Amino acid sequence: MSTAPAEVTYRDALNQALREEMARDESVFLMGEDIGHFDGAFKVTRGLLKEFGEQRVVDTPITEAGFTGLGIGAAMAGLRPVIEIMTVNFALVAMDQIVSNASKIHYMFGGQVPVPMVIRMPGGAGHQLSAQHSHSLEAMFTHVPGLKVVVPATPEDAKGLLKTAIRDDDPVIFLESEGLYGKKGPVGGEDDLIPFGQAVVRRPGRDCTVIAHSRMVWVALAAAEQLAAQGIEIEVVDPRTFRPLDLDTLAASVARTSRAVVVDEGWPECGIAAGLAAHLYDACFDMLDAPIRRVNAADVPMPYAKNLEQAAIPQPHDVVAAVMATLAREVPR
Amino acid sequence: MSTSPAPLASPDDMRDMFRTMTLIRRFEEKASEQYMAGRIGGFLHLAIGEEAAIVGTVSALRPDDPLTSTYREHGQALARGSDPRAIMAELLGRATGICGGRGGSMHLMDLGRSFYGGYGIVGGAVPLALGLAWAAKYRGGDQVAVTMFGEGAANQGVVSECFNMAGLWNLPIVFLILNNQYGMGTPVERAAAVDDFFPRAAAYDIESWKVDGMDVLGVRAAVSEAARLAREDGRPACVELLAYRYKGHSMSDPDTVRSSEEKERWQARDPLVTFERVLLGEGIMGADDIAAMRTEVQQVVDDAAAYAEQGPEVPVAELARNVYAQPWNDDPRGSALVRP
Numbered sequence: 001m002s003t004a005p006a007e008v009t010y011r012d013a014l015n016q017a018l019r020e021e022m023a024r025d026e027s028v029f030l031m032g033e034d035i036g037h038f039d040g041a042f043k044v045t046r047g048l049l050k051e052f053g054e055q056r057v058v059d060t061p062i063t064e065a066g067f068t069g070l071g072i073g074a075a076m077a078g079l080r081p082v083i084e085i086m087t088v089n090f091a092l093v094a095m096d097q098i099v100s101n102a103s104k105i106h107y108m109f110g111g112q113v114p115v116p117m118v119i120r121m122p123g124g125a126g127h128q129l130s131a132q133h134s135h136s137l138e139a140m141f142t143h144v145p146g147l148k149v150v151v152p153a154t155p156e157d158a159k160g161l162l163k164t165a166i167r168d169d170d171p172v173i174f175l176e177s178e179g180l181y182g183k184k185g186p187v188g189g190e191d192d193l194i195p196f197g198q199a200v201v202r203r204p205g206r207d208c209t210v211i212a213h214s215r216m217v218w219v220a221l222a223a224a225e226q227l228a229a230q231g232i233e234i235e236v237v238d239p240r241t242f243r244p245l246d247l248d249t250l251a252a253s254v255a256r257t258s259r260a261v262v263v264d265e266g267w268p269e270c271g272i273a274a275g276l277a278a279h280l281y282d283a284c285f286d287m288l289d290a291p292i293r294r295v296n297a298a299d300v301p302m303p304y305a306k307n308l309e310q311a312a313i314p315q316p317h318d319v320v321a322a323v324m325a326t327l328a329r330e331v332p333r
Numbered sequence: 334m335s336t337s338p339a340p341l342a343s344p345d346d347m348r349d350m351f352r353t354m355t356l357i358r359r360f361e362e363k364a365s366e367q368y369m370a371g372r373i374g375g376f377l378h379l380a381i382g383e384e385a386a387i388v389g390t391v392s393a394l395r396p397d398d399p400l401t402s403t404y405r406e407h408g409q410a411l412a413r414g415s416d417p418r419a420i421m422a423e424l425l426g427r428a429t430g431i432c433g434g435r436g437g438s439m440h441l442m443d444l445g446r447s448f449y450g451g452y453g454i455v456g457g458a459v460p461l462a463l464g465l466a467w468a469a470k471y472r473g474g475d476q477v478a479v480t481m482f483g484e485g486a487a488n489q490g491v492v493s494e495c496f497n498m499a500g501l502w503n504l505p506i507v508f509l510i511l512n513n514q515y516g517m518g519t520p521v522e523r524a525a526a527v528d529d530f531f532p533r534a535a536a537y538d539i540e541s542w543k544v545d546g547m548d549v550l551g552v553r554a555a556v557s558e559a560a561r562l563a564r565e566d567g568r569p570a571c572v573e574l575l576a577y578r579y580k581g582h583s584m585s586d587p588d589t590v591r592s593s594e595e596k597e598r599w600q601a602r603d604p605l606v607t608f609e610r611v612l613l614g615e616g617i618m619g620a621d622d623i624a625a626m627r628t629e630v631q632q633v634v635d636d637a638a639a640y641a642e643q644g645p646e647v648p649v650a651e652l653a654r655n656v657y658a659q660p661w662n663d664d665p666r667g668s669a670l671v672r673p
Contacts, residue, residue, distance in 0.1 A: 029471065069461055070463045072461055073467065073478075074465070078468065097457065097491075111658070114659075168659055
């Protein structure tokens with residue numbers, strides 16, 4: 001059988017993962033705002049209500065702290081809730097439940113009860129949704145021991161990592177990207193789970209390592225094309241999960257290229273890029289030929305105006321400029 | 334499936350309840366001593382005065398009804414039958430503690446007794462209990478989830494969120510508002526627009542009422558009826574228990590806000606004293622029985638304290654144990670550093 005695998009969108013890849021895991025395990029149920037009759041704000045849960053019924057696909061009131069906490073309690077009772085928070089922005093309302101309860105319960109009570117749940121939510125900017133609807137909060141979640149943090153960039157990863165997340169015994173923060181739902185690609189089958197803590201090289205290269213996750217992988221790959229035209233080959237590495245973090249693969253790449261740029265759609269201060277840079281300085285300071293550069297969102301609340309928004313989000317030319325800086329070269333005009 | 338306790342306590346039930354109330358009182362007094370002696374760190378919140386509310390509630394539940402509490406929860410654990418030795422060892426931060434020294438006074442849990450823990454963020458455990466009720470219903474079980482929280486927590490938004498979902502989805506949960514009339518040092522009349530809290534649940538179509546939380550038999554009857562509604566009719570219920578804590582909010586609170594007249598007025602209705610009068614008056618216990626029970630309870634508490642003090646410290650090598658149920662390594666200084 002040599003037929004090429006059908007390409008599906010990131011959205012449908014997630015849908016497949018949910019459907020397969022729900023069919024496999026009756027303890028899996030979905031809960032969130034408008035995920036049932038409305039098919040989900042981003043249509044990730046399309047058709048699942050019809051297939052699995054109202055007991056397992058539950059439309060909630062607008063009550064993020066309440067239903068996130070409900071999910072934690074249900075997980076403590078041995079169910080496997082997949083909670084959809086419509087966007088990461090609304091997770092801030094549920095932060096007490098996530099940080100004070102979900103992440104702590106297994107440790108704080110001496111390992112008596114695990115919290116096997118997934119909290120799915122999309123984030124990211126780019127649709128002129130302005131300051132309150134454009135967050136990238138990977139750093140906030142990654143800061144917290146007890147959580148696992150997953151950031152898929154491709155349909156294949158979206159599916160395989162979500163399946164792993166649902167079967168995992170810890171609370172998993174599953175961060176999707178609003179800008180990737182329509183992205184197409186091949187996906188794995190029912191038994192293709194992608195383990196946590198395994199970074200992947202998206203494009204090999206000798207001159208500089210560029211670490212990027214989620215939608216920023218595609219920004220980095222676009223930059224790679226531009227740089228290749230200048231004869232510069234970057235290696236794009238996608239961590240795929242921040243907790244656990246596959247530092248070995250990241251550091252091995254940096255050891256090969258002696259240069260690193262970290263791209264992150266979140267803010268710069270105490271952010272993902274800052275944290276990864278610190279890990280890389282610890283792991284491979286002696287191998288570096290230049291300071292590690294960070295490419296972040298601008299340190300401002302996201303503005304509405306299109307031109308300002310685009311200026312605030314990392315773009316391929318920002319990555320190009322950072323790579324050129326590590327190579328001590330002028331940015332081509 | 335076990336049977337629900339009868340709303341009316343039998344003589345045996347009443348003896349048990351009185352013993353448990355006495356155990357809680359003596360345990361809290363011993364914990365206070367241990368704190369003053371510097372053996373207990375952090376916060377220590379005592380439930381002295383609230384014994385009837387705690388024991389009346391727990392005695393009305395089945396042992397498999399999941400229960401959550403606040404950080405003032407030694408009494409709930411004791412009432413559920415947790416080992417006083419393991420609780421005291423937890424307070425002292427020892428490896429022999431009920432949570433291996435990771436939780437301390439505020440975070441006791443005894444899963445084997447369906448005690449789903451004490452939580453430190455006011456109101457934060459209420460949605461957990463809602464999830465426990467959800468799970469019971471999801472599985473077709475007949476357990477009733479019970480969550481005890483204070484009237485101060487009732488002002489937290491998430492509690493109203495839970496009232497709404499419980500009423501909307503007919504979840505088998507009993508909300509127990511232990512109204513001890515103070516949120517730390519702020520009295521109800523300076524914190525709430527309306528002094529009664531049970532009408533808040535009623536606003537969400539939850540059957541709700543208020544009873545005297547100093548009367549253990551009345552609490553048991555009320556909570557029995559609430560649990561019956563949840564178990565048999567599949568409807569949530571809410572009971573407000575009006576009670577009084579004799580001590581400050583925690584050991585670090587010098588308790589200067591409340592007047593001595595007020596404290597004396599409530600202590601005149603001490604739940605142990607009034608219940609003892611009932612037991613003696615009805616001939617359920619004689620003075621000798623009570624004296625013997627007190628001696629036995631004091632021995633249990635003294636033994637718990639001795640056991641706790643002898644318990645080993647938790648090995649620092651186990652610092653990072655149990656951060657994850659499915660860990661990829663146990664390095665406390667950088668758990669992100671190594672892949673599985």
